[in-house]
Amino acid sequence: MNVTMKAPLAILISGRGSNMAALIEAARAEDCPYAVALVASNNPDADGLRIARNAGIATFAHSHKGLEREDFDAIIDRALRKAGVRYVALAGYMRIMSDAFVRGWAGRMLNIHPSLLPKYKGLDTHRRAIEAGDAEGGCSVHLVTPTLDDGEVIAQASIAIVPGDTAETLAARVLKAEHQLYPAALAAYVRGHVGR
């Protein structure tokens, strides 16, 4: 694919950025339909920002502290529009977003969540799956809507829960699956979405 035809993607992070790194790595493939135009964060100290800079990706960081939700989201929105972004991938972005921001990116913003949605929206997903006696955990890539972790699921990967699993051991196996699932699901979504 000609690099100029790749859809510009922004990745929003708050922390370590391992899913972000997987998306950046996947974007190096010639046939990947997206190119990472910007990594943005509400946390200027996010480890992922350093990873992005080292990979030569433009970054934008602005703390949300002391700002109204709408005002902070407007700052992020301006940075995304200025960078010519067409798709947004949330990757460990620990912010509840305003309805206006979410609506502005409807159908173009995806998230990865570490559970088999609709199970275990919100936090602490692996502990909740183990305590419920579930046979499997996993991860889901979904469209972002104003309701937390509620949008249409476009891809999932299941991981068996084995005897002795803790939230940490399960999280580590699910995270590996996330790094495979997210780039593949995003690429498939962007390909299917072209022209829309």
Ligand code: GRF
């Ligand atoms: C991942 O488990 C992701 O599913 C969840 O937050 C975590 C982010 O990890 N939304 P990382 O920053 O991508 O390493």
